[in-house]
Amino acid sequence: MKRKPKYLEAEHGQRERWLISYTDIVTLLLILFVAMAAQSVGKPPAQPVRREPQQAPKPSRATLVRAEQRLKERGLDPRLDPRGLVISLPTAILFESGDDHINPSALPVISRIAEVLRDSGNKVELAGHADAVPIHNRRFKNNWELSAARGLSLLALLTSQYGIPEARLSVSSFGAYSPKGSNDTEDGRAENRRVEILILDEPAL
The missing domain is CATH 3.30.1330.60 (OmpA-like domain)
Incomplete structure (x- = not known):
């Protein structure tokens, strides 16, 4: 069986490591978005705070x-x-x-x-x-x-x-x-x- 040259093996290993790192980042972002969406479900929208103006004496x-x-x-x-x-x-x-x-x-x-x-x-x-x-x-x-x-x-x-x-x-x-x-x-x-x-x-x- 013919072996691949060493420089091709090194390049292939680096590509796999890069793919693994990218996949991990995408997975973490997906988990983060799911968690944020879960927290917002069922929570009523924030009501703006209203301050009644104080009326000065006529x-x-x-x-x-x-x-x-x-x-x-x-x-x-x-x-x-x-x-x-x-x-x-x-x-x-x-x-x-x-x-x-x-x-x-x-x-x-x-x-x-x-x-x-x-x-x-x-x-x-x-x-x-x-x-x-x-x-x-x-x-x-x-x-x-x-x-x-x-x-x-x-x-x-x-x-x-x-x-x-x-x-x-x-x-x-x-x-x-x-x-x-x-x-x-x-x-x-x-x-x-x-x-x-x-x-x-x-x-x-």
């Missing part, structure tokens, strides 16, 4: 809190509610009975309020309220008209004497239909006769 609400403090320092009794900051003034302070002309004696109180209104920059609603006792005189047919006229008188004063822009102000009339107290007693009726100045939780445009 600037207009912060303005109301400062206004409340300033009014209290001036001897008034405002109250915060969902609409804004309410200052309730008995009509006995502002007007004569059945009239819509503002008493000069009420000007110091109005001045203290007007300063805060002017600085706040928010919209302001002037709401007239009355008791349930019917009124009918030469100027007003009913409590609706009287309440509206009193709100308009206060609006005119705030714009003309204290420089508050008309665009920030509005007037509403509730007549006897938004009472605070009982209309069956004099104290309750006196509580119902009022003008409410509402600094709204809404900056003026």
Whole structure:
């Protein structure tokens, strides 16, 4: 039998060793991929982490809190509610009975309020309220008209004497239909006769 030359035997052995090494690498990679696939089976997809943005306090609400403090320092009794900051003034302070002309004696109180209104920059609603006792005189047919006229008188004063822009102000009339107290007693009726100045939780445009 004819033997292969030694250099051919050496070359053949090197080729076999290379084939064995390549086969081992392919086998290891296949095992690795199978293991990774097995780990991912049945595992729910990762959910992205959601972070809710933190809401800063509304600037207009912060303005109301400062206004409340300033009014209290001036001897008034405002109250915060969902609409804004309410200052309730008995009509006995502002007007004569059945009239819509503002008493000069009420000007110091109005001045203290007007300063805060002017600085706040928010919209302001002037709401007239009355008791349930019917009124009918030469100027007003009913409590609706009287309440509206009193709100308009206060609006005119705030714009003309204290420089508050008309665009920030509005007037509403509730007549006897938004009472605070009982209309069956004099104290309750006196509580119902009022003008409410509402600094709204809404900056003026």
